[in-house]
Amino acid sequence: MKIVGNVEICNRLLPSLNIAGKGRSQWSSVGIGKLHGKDSELFILHQSAQNKLGTRYKVKNNIEQVFTRFVNEGKATIRFKSPPHDLCIKCDSLQLKLFLRTLKLGLENKIPAKTLLLSNITSTSRMPSAPKTKLAVLSRADYPILEGFPRTLHTLKINCAEQKIFDTRILKLQSLKLLDLCNNEITWLPEEIGLLPSLECLHLAGNKFGQVPVNDKRWNWISGGSIVKKLQVLDLSNNELIVLPKQLCKLKKLETLKVEKNNLIKLPPGIGNLSKLRTLAAGHNKLQYLPGSVKRLRLDLLDLTYNTFDSITDEQLANNLSVPSLLECAGRRVIKSRSVVRLE
CATH class of the missing domain: 3.80.10.10 (Ribonuclease Inhibitor)
Incomplete structure (x- = not known):
């Protein structure tokens, strides 16, 4: 399965090196699948226009946590152990929920291997264009x-x-x-x-x-x-x-x-x-x-x-507006200041 949206990759080691760890959000695709072979492991593949070959992330025993608090808004973060990357995804909420559901079923070996071949995901020749906003x-x-x-x-x-x-x-x-x-x-x-x-x-x-x-x-x-x-x-x-x-x-x-x-x-x-x-x-x-x-x-x-x-006259304006004159405002300010001094 593959979803398309804005993806940001954050390297958690960069702050310890005094380097900003927050990356730039890019229009990307994120897919989940396996390589050919009976014992092939499950991967998450991230592709963008700048990285057409994509980056593979091992899934089994490599996902530290999945943050889904804002999944109804189309936002989720997958935290990997190695490399220490956070994959921050923002896309259609329904697609994101289906993707996370597929990830869970894949980890539980409840999806046939043929349907999760990584080659099926990478068969597209180019990245889908970003939506017009x-x-x-x-x-x-x-x-x-x-x-x-x-x-x-x-x-x-x-x-x-x-x-x-x-x-x-x-x-x-x-x-x-x-x-x-x-x-x-x-x-x-x-x-x-x-x-x-x-x-x-x-x-x-x-x-x-x-x-x-x-x-x-x-x-x-x-x-x-x-x-x-x-x-x-x-x-x-x-x-x-x-x-x-x-x-x-x-x-x-x-x-x-x-x-x-x-x-x-x-x-x-x-x-x-x-x-x-x-x-x-x-x-x-x-x-x-x-x-x-x-x-x-x-x-x-x-x-x-x-x-x-x-x-209109000043008197008519004052009656309609019910706002004190500048002189009255100044007098109130002076009285208020004196009251503060006495309290101190």
Whole structure:
């Protein structure tokens, strides 16, 4: 049996020689089998593009331990006694489980020898190519209408492709972490997008989401499925938005929110619930005040340039914002410092 994935070989002796023992992960194949002959021993064969002949590891009485704690995530490590190598494997979890099962049965002599001939494993002329993890579609002519999208994608960018409707084939990309649909003509997303288990970054700038009222059910994708627990970056810039949907305030992991170049007249009152938010970019809008809940945010970057705050008085701003003045903040700091000194 042979599996294909990212494999890293760690030599445990190198740290004792003041040499970094951690190797580089390579796209490789790992097979298990025997040489020709009745008394041939069981081997594990590791092959890569740089080592086409492969490295054989004796199995019987040579495996110190097999680490399977993260096997459900497609990760396992086989520790050999001689040479003192750790074979760190990362691949499809189902294939990995079958491989480890075959290894166990092979050690117990429960598999016919003919089915484990090493020659059957090495008969392929070349290494399988690494799966495609990134794809950029930068024009309508480049759009993969017939061939679709590789299921292994981690990053998908579809920019300036004149898309008016969300392509539901994207919903099959279970490994997708970053989806960039900027500069199209999309007005809404399906609620099923929340079923993408790994989606962390969603870029939607330069579309037409402002054409859908914020109380419309077509905004439910924001608060559905895994998006609430996983999404870290949301870009809704340049979408003709007047107000933001209240569902946005449920994004527990959101760290970056970009809503520049819209027509926003206010921010959601519950925006202070975004406890993980560190970047809020809301420049080039029509904001006149901020909701009082913003004082609960712990922002590293706040961009409110080119808004209309100067159209209202300081007194109105203070009443709406419920935030103390700079003088009051300074006074509180002085009182707090004196209290600390007295306690000491």
